[in-house]
Amino acid sequence: MRLLVLAIALVAGCAPTRETPQEAFARLAPCMDEADARCLFGELDRDSQWSAASVFRLLAQMRAVAERSYPAGERAAALGAWQEEAAASDPAGLFAIHCAKHACLERLAQGFGAVARVTDANGKTATVETTRGALYAMARAGGDWGLSVFRDELEAAKIRLGDNLAQVKRNAAAYDEQRAAGAGEEKAP
Numbered sequence: 001m002r003l004l005v006l007a008i009a010l011v012a013g014c015a016p017t018r019e020t021p022q023e024a025f026a027r028l029a030p031c032m033d034e035a036d037a038r039c040l041f042g043e044l045d046r047d048s049q050w051s052a053a054s055v056f057r058l059l060a061q062m063r064a065v066a067e068r069s070y071p072a073g074e075r076a077a078a079l080g081a082w083q084e085e086a087a088a089s090d091p092a093g094l095f096a097i098h099c100a101k102h103a104c105l106e107r108l109a110q111g112f113g114a115v116a117r118v119t120d121a122n123g124k125t126a127t128v129e130t131t132r133g134a135l136y137a138m139a140r141a142g143g144d145w146g147l148s149v150f151r152d153e154l155e156a157a158k159i160r161l162g163d164n165l166a167q168v169k170r171n172a173a174a175y176d177e178q179r180a181a182g183a184g185e186e187k188a189p
Helices: 002-011 021-026 028-034 037-042 046-069 072-086 091-101 104-109 151-187
Strands: 115-119 125-130 135-141 144-147
Touching (some): 021 028, 021 135, 021 144, 028 037, 037 091, 037 104, 046 072, 046 091, 046 135, 046 144, 046 151, 072 091
Antiparallel strands (some): 115 125, 125 135, 135 144
């Protein structure tokens, strides 16, 4: 019955809801067809989206601190491997850049297909198995299901960048102190 409802919704041009893992997984198809990571961002589970948004904010803070206090030649080093993502205009753009760098669409495309079955469904997490034998982790929050394949890597990036921001702030304080000391020396006779 659910497949019939899903088929009718697709034919009628309505996007499926995210009330079940199957419906949420079906929403990935246009993103995959268009190889659109920004679209994919909208289909991630809430925690993955929140982690990406946190990474976006952390990078913006790191960039601002570096631009304010770091010497021009050192600013890029403050962002490390995240320079491209730091230029994103929003969390979806950040995810798209990160996704391109790490071939996430290609990883998802391997085995992507119709839902064969859903296992390990406990109301909060589920595993979707496709007809091609691939497994995709899904998670539910606030009544909506979403793809949680990238949840751990985004969470780890958020934690790592939080630590990096603390170091960038310490470095900025040291640069500010050096500048202040240098300015004081120039004024001395």
